[in-house]
Amino acid sequence: MKKINIISVLKKFKTLLFVVFIIFQACSKDSIDDENENYNNDSEYNLLWQSGTSYETTIQLGETITWTWGGGTHNLRSTGGVETFDSGYSSTYGFTFSHTFTVVGTTTYVCDPHESHMYGTVTVIE
Numbered sequence: 770m771k772k773i774n775i776i777s778v779l780k781k782f783k784t785l786l787f788v789v790f791i792i793f794q795a796c797s798k799d800s801i802d803d804e805n806e807n808y809n810n811d812s813e814y815n816l817l818w819q820s821g822t823s824y825e826t827t828i829q830l831g832e833t834i835t836w837t838w839g840g841g842t843h844n845l846r847s848t849g850g851v852e853t854f855d856s857g858y859s860s861t862y863g864f865t866f867s868h869t870f871t872v873v874g875t876t877t878y879v880c881d882p883h884e885s886h887m888y889g890t891v892t893v894i895e
């Protein structure tokens with residue numbers, strides 16, 4: 770008798786569970802979108818900085834790039850070109866480093882421990 774009740778209750782809840790699942794999925798997507806919106810508030814250009822990321826970015830003179838750390842220990846250091854910057858090391862997920870580019874030309878940069886797969890080039894145009 771009790772078992773039958775449980776099965777009938779589960780059957781009734783099946784539709785409800787499905788609806789909850791759909792709502793959960795929708796909310797998850799919203800959360801990701803919100804994160805991305807926050808991500809883009811600080812400056813004109815936002816780049817994720819973690820293993821396996823490399824960038825070629827062209828920006829206007831005076832614009833700022835912000836790099837946001839993913840997991841791992843990274844730094845971000847210019848290695849050549851017209852501008853110089855050095856973030857120092859951080860292991861903090863979500864750490865950010867920003868640089869405003871004020872010289873026309875190209876600058877290369879790298880993460881020293883991961884130079885083969887974390888690097889970039891910024892080209893500044895007028």
Ligand SMILES: [Cu+2]
Nearest residue numbers: 843880883887
């Ligand atoms: Cu790195």
